[in-house]
Amino acid sequence: MKPSTLFSVFIIAEENEAVKELSSGLALMGFACAIASREEIVRQVVESATDLVLVEIDGRSANSRLELSRRIREERHLPIIALVSRERLSDLDDDLNIDDFVITPCDVPELTLRIKRLLRKPSNRRSGELINCGNLVIDMGKCAVSIKGKSVALTFKEYELLKFMASNRGRVFTREVLLNKVWGYDYYGGDRTVDVHIRRLRSKIEGSSHIFIETVRNIGYRFK
């Protein structure tokens, strides 16, 4: 994490001394913090350039705050960390809307590390999602594919097929499944269609150096 990249953190909590202290602690670590406690902030969070949300889960407002984080998640996929008291730990039992938690009172170094780790996860990067397989890069934001930095022109179906397979690396897909997932559940047509697309994809992305798509006889194909 370069110090030059400034990440912006939204803290949803009562604005008391402890929280203010936390906020300035994070500011010291290079995060731009904002504190708010009203519920109307969902809009604000979603629409602003927020990178990550901290939600305080305390006695009185536990449920409403969990609900809040759920709503934020629904609108935009933003990493969320709960600040939770030891007593309220069990509230997080079933909640997968929250990515991580720390027990209050907060230890700033621990929280900082947790924030960093969440922001480093590729799926949480603001930068449009990328799939990165060796020297093949699929930029799903741009719908562009490049290999060793050189961009490769794929047709729509080729791109969709590659994207699907690459985002489930290692798994074997039958032609039928590919037809379902890439062409759509209601597509009616022959298996050979898949073969042909695979062939063209291969001819575009595979040189003599690397093989990306493996055929698994009697079953289908796999992206390696």
Next chain:
Amino acid sequence: MKPSTLFSVFIIAEENEAVKELSSGLALMGFACAIASREEIVRQVVESATDLVLVEIDGRSANSRLELSRRIREERHLPIIALVSRERLSDLDDDLNIDDFVITPCDVPELTLRIKRLLRKPSNRRSGELINCGNLVIDMGKCAVSIKGKSVALTFKEYELLKFMASNRGRVFTREVLLNKVWGYDYYGGDRTVDVHIRRLRSKIEGSSHIFIETVRNIGYRFK
């Protein structure tokens, strides 16, 4: 997490009082724990039915333990939690091989919750997609078989045969039954076919060390 499902946790740490206490604390929460500290355990972890690994990162062995977790990850995608002292926190800065961490001395409820949350993530579920027999692993999602971490190339029928027998371990199958279950109820062909496939399977998965398929004279074959 139903209480009926028993998850198995491997703790890599010095076996001191604190760790033993932690282990029994987790046992109380319904986890089957095993402790080990030597490095040779990579094999053991990968080959056993372990669901999750705890790695203690302390002063002396920090780097080697991190390396260890990297190696475990390489062999099999298993969730890993670091038990780390406050002073060693920064060692986790760049390490994405570790899924989560807790600061020692451990708070058992917190650790339990972190374990639960990791195991609940779909990508970490044992999910019935993996058959694990000693050092033989059948990954049904990838349609891949590996033995001591080394992947083995099987043909379709070999794979199907192995999958069927391995998922009914200990049971004896007549050739007729195998023909029915693997080849299909309407298959018409001779018994020798089974023998030949068994032979080729054996030659691929059995070394001098382990025998997986046992011949039961006058009846048929049995796995393990």
Next chain:
DNA sequence: GATGTTTTTTAAAGACTTTTTACGACTTCA
């Protein structure tokens, strides 16, 4: 509507897998 591009279909060639056949070794039972 003509043109060029993308997608699907078709069919033959090729590669690999599976089955059959045949035979030797081994076990069981009279």
Next chain:
DNA sequence: TGAAGTCGTAAAAAGTCTTTAAAAAACATC
């Protein structure tokens, strides 16, 4: 001990699936 049945192996034959190329159809653009 010999006959009958069972099992393991190798090689050839049969079969199946995949690749390939080329043509037809669908689609988009002007």
